[in-house]
Amino acid sequence: MKYFTEIDGELFEVELLDDHSLSVNGEVFDFNVQQGNRPENFSLILDGRSHQTWIESIKQQKNTAAPSLRVHLHGFDYEVICEDERSRQLRQFAAVESSHDEEGYLIAPMPGLVLQILVEPGQQVNKGDGIVIVEAMKMENEIRAPQAGEIKSIHVKPKQTVEKGEILVVIN
Amino acid sequence: MSLFKRILIANRGEIAVRIMRAAAEMNIETVAIYSDADRLALHTRLADYAYRVGPPPAVESYLNIDRILEVARQSGAEAIHPGYGFLAENADFAERVAAAGFVFIGPGPRAIRDMGLKTRARQIMKKAGVPVTPGTESAVQSKTAANKVADEIGYPVLIKAASGGGGKGMRLVEKPEDLPKAMDAAAREAASAFGDPQIYIEKYLESPRHIEVQILADHFGNTIYLNERECSIQRRHQKVIEEAPSPIITATLRKKLGEAAVAAAQACGYRNAGTIEFLFDKNLNFYFMEMNTRLQVEHPVTEMTTGIDLVKEQIRIAAGEKLKIKQEDVKISGHAMECRIYAEDPLNNFYPSVGQIRYLNPPAGPGIRIDSGVYELGEVNVYYDPMISKLVAWGNDRSEAINRMRRALREYHITGVRSNIPFCLLVMNHPAFVSGQFDTHFITDHFRSEDLARGPKELKKVAAIAAVLAAKCQVNPSAPSENGHYEISPWLTAGRQSSLR
Numbered sequence: 131m132k133y134f135t136e137i138d139g140e141l142f143e144v145e146l147l148d149d150h151s152l153s154v155n156g157e158v159f160d161f162n163v164q165q166g167n168r169p170e171n172f173s174l175i176l177d178g179r180s181h182q183t184w185i186e187s188i189k190q191q192k193n194t195a196a197p198s199l200r201v202h203l204h205g206f207d208y209e210v211i212c213e214d215e216r217s218r219q220l221r222q223f224a225a226v227e228s229s230h231d232e233e234g235y236l237i238a239p240m241p242g243l244v245l246q247i248l249v250e251p252g253q254q255v256n257k258g259d260g261i262v263i264v265e266a267m268k269m270e271n272e273i274r275a276p277q278a279g280e281i282k283s284i285h286v287k288p289k290q291t292v293e294k295g296e297i298l299v300v301i302n
Numbered sequence: 303m304s305l306f307k308r309i310l311i312a313n314r315g316e317i318a319v320r321i322m323r324a325a326a327e328m329n330i331e332t333v334a335i336y337s338d339a340d341r342l343a344l345h346t347r348l349a350d351y352a353y354r355v356g357p358p359p360a361v362e363s364y365l366n367i368d369r370i371l372e373v374a375r376q377s378g379a380e381a382i383h384p385g386y387g388f389l390a391e392n393a394d395f396a397e398r399v400a401a402a403g404f405v406f407i408g409p410g411p412r413a414i415r416d417m418g419l420k421t422r423a424r425q426i427m428k429k430a431g432v433p434v435t436p437g438t439e440s441a442v443q444s445k446t447a448a449n450k451v452a453d454e455i456g457y458p459v460l461i462k463a464a465s466g467g468g469g470k471g472m473r474l475v476e477k478p479e480d481l482p483k484a485m486d487a488a489a490r491e492a493a494s495a496f497g498d499p500q501i502y503i504e505k506y507l508e509s510p511r512h513i514e515v516q517i518l519a520d521h522f523g524n525t526i527y528l529n530e531r532e533c534s535i536q537r538r539h540q541k542v543i544e545e546a547p548s549p550i551i552t553a554t555l556r557k558k559l560g561e562a563a564v565a566a567a568q569a570c571g572y573r574n575a576g577t578i579e580f581l582f583d584k585n586l587n588f589y590f591m592e593m594n595t596r597l598q599v600e601h602p603v604t605e606m607t608t609g610i611d612l613v614k615e616q617i618r619i620a621a622g623e624k625l626k627i628k629q630e631d632v633k634i635s636g637h638a639m640e641c642r643i644y645a646e647d648p649l650n651n652f653y654p655s656v657g658q659i660r661y662l663n664p665p666a667g668p669g670i671r672i673d674s675g676v677y678e679l680g681e682v683n684v685y686y687d688p689m690i691s692k693l694v695a696w697g698n699d700r701s702e703a704i705n706r707m708r709r710a711l712r713e714y715h716i717t718g719v720r721s722n723i724p725f726c727l728l729v730m731n732h733p734a735f736v737s738g739q740f741d742t743h744f745i746t747d748h749f750r751s752e753d754l755a756r757g758p759k760e761l762k763k764v765a766a767i768a769a770v771l772a773a774k775c776q777v778n779p780s781a782p783s784e785n786g787h788y789e790i791s792p793w794l795t796a797g798r799q800s801s802l803r
Contacts, residue, residue: 144770176764
């Protein structure tokens with residue numbers, strides 16, 4: 131079975147050859163994997179090297195995005211997009227179907243209290259411009275524009291509490 | 303003189319736990335206060351007695367003076383330790399504690415009040431001969447006056463809130479034409495953050511280091527310094543990594559600095575443990591910045607290098623004991639490094655990361671100390687500081703301390719919430735940090751969030767393999783639960799995990 135993974139835009143094609151060997155971009159490794167005392171804890175021995183790893187799934191904002199895992203390894207955190215051949219095809223198909231996608235939604239990255247809206251509808255913004263200030267745990271956090279564009283609509287107002295993942299502003 | 307039988311800790315989290323540990327070792331009983339969000343918190347469970355003080359928001363619980371004093375009476379406590387944050391630097395609280403007949407484990411209200419007002423603190427220090435940064439010793443009343451001062455001391459200048467701290471109500475001004483606008487903005491911010499719009503001006507040091515001195519003072523006129531802590535690694539004026547001793551301080555300079563700190567403490571009639579923060583310029587000239595009239599977050603690095611338990615000393619001093627330690631007894635043994643481990647996402651602009659701690663595997667082994675207030679399956683919530691723990695590594699020298707810290711950071715695993723561990727590791731590996739040549743701009747100058755995900759090329763391959771095998775093993779990565787975690791019963795696994803630390 132073939133799997134497609136992507137880390138920071140770099141592609142790694144992983145193929146499971148049998149129950150103790152696999153290949154990554156054609157390079158063959160001997161492996162042994164055991165789940166630890168937690169479902170997200172794995173001990174992986176790869177060509178004799180022992181790796182402790184913690185793996186969590188990341189909730190996607192968009193339904194059409196590929197499933198993503200966070201892999202904690204030797205103190206580094208990697209976000210790994212990971213899918214098998216079949217689901218990759220299915221997802222690509224689904225992505226075409228819903229081409230009016232969700233780009234431009236400014237989402238609350240954490241729960242908190244809206245302190246200030248820094249923009250007005252119709253205003254032009256650049257990527258990285260401050261849009262909304264949300265307070266969480268006594269800290270003020272400026273939520274910035276993920277892209278340039280025009281502020282289409284504002285969905286929150288000052289003093290309103292927001293949940294993680296809630297739409298704050300739509301940028302066109 | 304006998305110590306207390308029972309003390310109340312008016313705080314929560316790691317510092318409450320830390321204080322309780324010292325008290326337990328002195329055979330003093332402890333009283334915890336808890337909000338509804340902390341019924342199962344470590345400090346609530348570790349204390350001998352625990353009393354509810356109110357709902358989760360701090361104003362209704364940990365800042366609720368009336369209720370805390372009521373609990374103190376009910377519980378039969380003789381003294382109150384405020385920890386840091388919350389009411390620790392509230393002079394009114396210290397006053398009311400004393401008026402209600404309890405001992406406040408900390409300085410007197412006058413010292414708290416004087417040092418809390420930055421302009422007053424500057425006046426006192428200047429009078430005592432402690433160097434302060436050039437600037438005003440009282441609030442600036444007009445833009446004309448401000449202009450004159452700024453011209454005299456030279457740009458760039460800093461506008462600061464007289465009642466301020468933590469970077470709020472602070473503005474950097476590079477040129478005269480920006481001054482009026484910056485003054486208005488700083489005053490506005492100061493008014494909303496501290497209820498006091500007064501501002502003052504001081505010279506801005508270009509690439510300063512933040513170095514502070516720990517002092518202890520008893521009620522018999524003895525004041526000693528326990529050497530310095532280097533706290534230049536900061537993000538948005540918040541310390542992230544601290545160490546002792548500072549890599550740039552020589553024995554001669556340490557003595558000069560220590561004596562200045564003692565003079566500063568004596569100038570405000572200080573009792574108990576306190577910290578004088580100094581700014582160092584490139585030529586190793588130092589200037590008084592402010593005094594923190596409480597136990598500091600980073601106190602463990604001093605404890606690890608001097609062997610002195612600061613909390614026990616605080617309790618002894620408050621109970622009226624004489625300092626047993628003489629200045630000449632204070633030695634430096636090895637080097638200690640502290641990383642503040644926060645529940646925040648370094649890949650996402652360091653936003654706080656709230657949620658349930660699913661898995662917690664703290665490091666252990668030689669030379670490692672962890673002061674933690676969290677526990678597995680506990681929640682990191684929006685009400686309080688997002689600090690998970692303080693990880694402290696001790697080594698025979700700085701390089702061993704750094705290597706030990708790296709090792710410990712790699713052993714530390716937390717899932718459920720994001721943490722700044724990868725960020726701390728990046729700092730520990732950075733040549734500028736390792737060389738000891740850095741200033742308070744270190745993070746702005748050197749940190750690029752993409753470096754966090756970079757890692758060695760070989761590791762990426764391993765990460766890809768691990769992801770595939772994990773996905774195949776049993777979990778269904780396309781169906782995380784509402785908060786992004788796997789659906790499993792926490793109760794099944796909780797029993798398997800080792801007991802609370």
